[in-house]
Amino acid sequence: MADGPTINTIAERAGVSIASVSRVLNGLPTRQETVRKVMAAADELGYVRNAVARSLKSRRTHxxxxxxxxxxxxxxxxxxxxxxxxxxxxxxxxxxxxxxxxxxxxxxxxxxxxxxxxxxxxxxxxxxxxxxxxxxxxxxxxxxxxxxxxxxxxxxxxxxDSRTGVRLALDHLHALGRRRIALVNGPLDTVPGAARGAAYREALGDLDLPYDEDLVRIGDFYRADGARAVAELLAARPDIDALMCANDLIALGALDVLRAAGRRVPEDVAVVGMDDTDLAAASWPSLTSVSLGSxxxxxxxxxxxxxxxxxxxxxxxxxxxxPRLAVRASTAGPAYGKYTDGKYTGETHAGGKEGGA
Amino acid sequence: MADGPTINTIAERAGVSIASVSRVLNGLPTRQETVRKVMAAADELGYVRNAVARSLKSRRTHxxxxxxxxxxxxxxxxxxxxxxxxxxxxxxxxxxxxxxxxxxxxxxxxxxxxxxxxxxxxxxxxxxxxxxxxxxxxxxxxxxxxxxxxxxxxxxxxxxDSRTGVRLALDHLHALGRRRIALVNGPLDTVPGAARGAAYREALGDLDLPYDEDLVRIGDFYRADGARAVAELLAARPDIDALMCANDLIALGALDVLRAAGRRVPEDVAVVGMDDTDLAAASWPSLTSVSLGSxxxxxxxxxxxxxxxxxxxxxxxxxxxxPRLAVRASTAGPAYGKYTDGKYTGETHAGGKEGGA
Missing domain, CATH: 3.40.50.2300 (Response regulator)
Structure with a gap:
């Protein structure tokens, strides 16, 4: 594309100074005759008053x-x-x-x-x-x-408020009768990892449950890390009855392992994720998750x-x-929708619209 | 915030014309003395040479x-x-x-x-x-x-190339012995809906399978629409053995209904989605899906x-x-990972990293 007209070429064509063109284009007070000449030259040259020039004047870029x-x-x-x-x-x-x-x-x-x-x-x-x-x-x-x-x-x-978020989840698990609630956390040198670890410990205290280091596992925030941590945890502490996971991907990894190990969710082990992403509703069983209100x-x-x-x-x-707790099948929600006579009733929420562009 | 210095205030302070300031700031040839005066005035006034001004010159906004x-x-x-x-x-x-x-x-x-x-x-x-x-x-x-x-x-x-994509899916289902393959499509007045409908009909022809209007259902591209369509389809045609869904959300709705209706996936009905989103790997059974390479x-x-x-x-x-076909448990992939002695082996791919900001 060839370069368009500039303030200089407009000045030349109009036979006025660059300063005059600048004044006109910036809407400053100028003699009528000068305004007319500049606008005519700008039009002849196909000058498009551009957003950049406008923002120079208004100091707004929008x-x-x-x-x-x-x-x-x-x-x-x-x-x-x-x-x-x-x-x-x-x-x-x-x-x-x-x-x-x-x-x-x-x-x-x-x-x-x-x-x-x-x-x-x-x-x-x-x-x-x-x-x-x-x-x-x-x-x-x-x-x-x-x-x-x-x-x-x-x-x-x-x-x-992830602290209250973790607290909501642990209160929920406690109310369901769970007493050996493990934490599968992300790295402690991240803000969410540190906050969730501290909140877990505090919530246990408030619920009069002992803090047991064996029940805390640290990995990264991915699904494979969650699977690895939960596999080790199951071997070390087969008696756990609930898993608090630091995000939904970790929780999906936990579901993978529990399924493979023949543990029923939630009957044997209840599972809670965090962030309440679209993946939580898409998983099976659908995942109870703490929404931090992104x-x-x-x-x-x-x-x-x-x-x-x-x-x-x-x-x-x-x-x-x-925070809010989205309760689904992995702890206490209904596991199945109902199908009768060509009609389905049940939760079907997940994700945005997809058109497949 | 107060307005910063402008080309006009710099010209005043430097005791030169606006045109001179403009020439200096735009890097055009100017007398050394003028350059010095303008730059000194600009510095005194705290003028920050901004991106907008630069792009006026270079005609690049980056x-x-x-x-x-x-x-x-x-x-x-x-x-x-x-x-x-x-x-x-x-x-x-x-x-x-x-x-x-x-x-x-x-x-x-x-x-x-x-x-x-x-x-x-x-x-x-x-x-x-x-x-x-x-x-x-x-x-x-x-x-x-x-x-x-x-x-x-x-x-x-x-x-x-959604046509080839649908074809890949139908070839796969046909190779698995499926012969009553229904289509759950989106609206036909959308580009993807129209293309997928035509591709389905064409692929059936190539596979010597009859085109049966009863097996084609139209809804919107959401999970609830998929559930509704599949519930009606199951009542009208309980003999279907496979579902081709126009996107992954529709396929998730199909899984909901099949589960509620007591149909095993993939043993009784195989299910294929399209777009191969993160939801496909997160669902259970994990969803075979056509990737259109977004x-x-x-x-x-x-x-x-x-x-x-x-x-x-x-x-x-x-x-x-x-396009590519991502084969998972909803048609032919392994349904379970394996857990032995604290180790899990199996697919755990889903989504990006989540930190929970």
Missing amino acids: QVAFAMADVGNPAYLAMLRQIQPVLKAAGYRLVLHSTDAVVEDEIAVLHSLGERYVDGLIMVPLRVTEAHLRMLATARAPVVIIGSVPDGTRVDNVRA AERGKAAAELLLERLQGGESDPRVVTVP | QVAFAMADVGNPAYLAMLRQIQPVLKAAGYRLVLHSTDAVVEDEIAVLHSLGERYVDGLIMVPLRVTEAHLRMLATARAPVVIIGSVPDGTRVDNVRA AERGKAAAELLLERLQGGESDPRVVTVP
Whole structure:
């Protein structure tokens, strides 16, 4: 494609100065005759008043960035699904950043706000470092953080409450009569791993159940890790009657092993996942799972940011989204729908619409 | 935030003309003394040379748009997961458009290319209308279409082959001895619905199986629609021995009903889905599914676009991604992994990593 007309070629064609063209295109007061000449030249040259030039004037890009670790992570996708329509309805385009779980990438995104390619940013940091806090203090555009930030940080902030989430799950299992509840956790040097481990221990205490190190297994957050951990656990402690899993993929791995080992779910071992992804409802038996409100957190973050973009100057706000327990067949829900005379009644919720593009 | 310094305030401070500031900031030849004055004034005023100003000069935004119907659709997400890293590695930001399956929204995205807020566009249109073709013919930036376009359209194009995909599934079911293979399809006025219906009929013909209207059911592309259709089908035609489903959600609904009706999968009825989403491996029995290569199509589209952005001037190219059949327990795969002495062996693949942000 050939280069289009520029401010310089318009000035030449119109026989006026570059400064005059700049004034006209930026809507500054200019003599009528000059305006006429510049607009005529711009039209003749096929000049399209572009978004970049407009934003130079208004200092608005009508773009908002969303930065998270990994586009493939269902929790972030649940946020994205909510953020996108809220911003679209308000006339903002969404710029997507995937930071690959690299802190330096997150810092670079914060730094790039100085380039003014977006009007604001929603970020889900893996953990909030000193470098984050320094960048946040001088950010050149409004930022909303999904995740916890240290007290006193001057930034809008949307939080989950995984501690209460784990507590809901353990209360549920306890009420079902389970007393040997194991934890299959992710790495303890991640924020979710550390938080879930501490919450498990605390909830056991509140329920007057002993904390038993043998019942805690650590792997990564994938299905194969869950399977490996539960296979070892079953050999070491065949008496377990419930599994609290740190996410849904780990729980799917647990179901694989329990099935292969001939343990009935939930009769012999009840299983709970976390994040309540689409996979929970798709699995069999369908999976009871703690929802940490990813969708709600995304929506809240988008709304907080919009308020700032519309000029809200209030103090930083903290929104905490309460967890929910989605009870399904892996603990206590009905295992089967009913089929009679050509009609099926039962839960059939899973996922978004698929058209198969 | 207060407005930062502008070209006008810099000119005032430097005691030079606006045109001079413009020349300096755009890197055009200017007297050394003027350059020095402008840069000093810009520094004093805390002027940050911004991305918008840079792109005015270079006519590059270093942004690429991806436009699809629905952020919640796993097939588009599979594309997005591949597009994002390819563009990121090449230094492009990704702008996401969700068109909500509205043709006018797609046209608006094509039209907005005239605003030059992106350097290029990858689009998955629901169907290609006359209005699309008009906009494509005069697009102000390179476009890659994922989906079919009419022959002779001057646009890079990445296609799936759902016809061969359906054929792979029916060959597989036929080889397993199935002869009463029903189709649970989506609406026939959608591109995938129409294509899958035609492919089913053609494949039956090639296999010398009769086409029986009773065995074809139409609903929407959701799990509940699949359940409803299969419940009716079981009542009308209890002799079916296989189900070809137009996507994975429909197939999950089919599994729900078959389980409730006491039909064993795959012994009594084999089930095949399409799109090979994460849900296929998460379900139980795990679901045999036709992959139409969403991930591969996304990657191919991103690579085609990058070539154009790097100045490639070749004729429009068409890339067709061949389908694959992922065989799992719902037709012929092993139903169980194995557990022995604290070790589990079996398939545990599903989904991306979840950290639970």
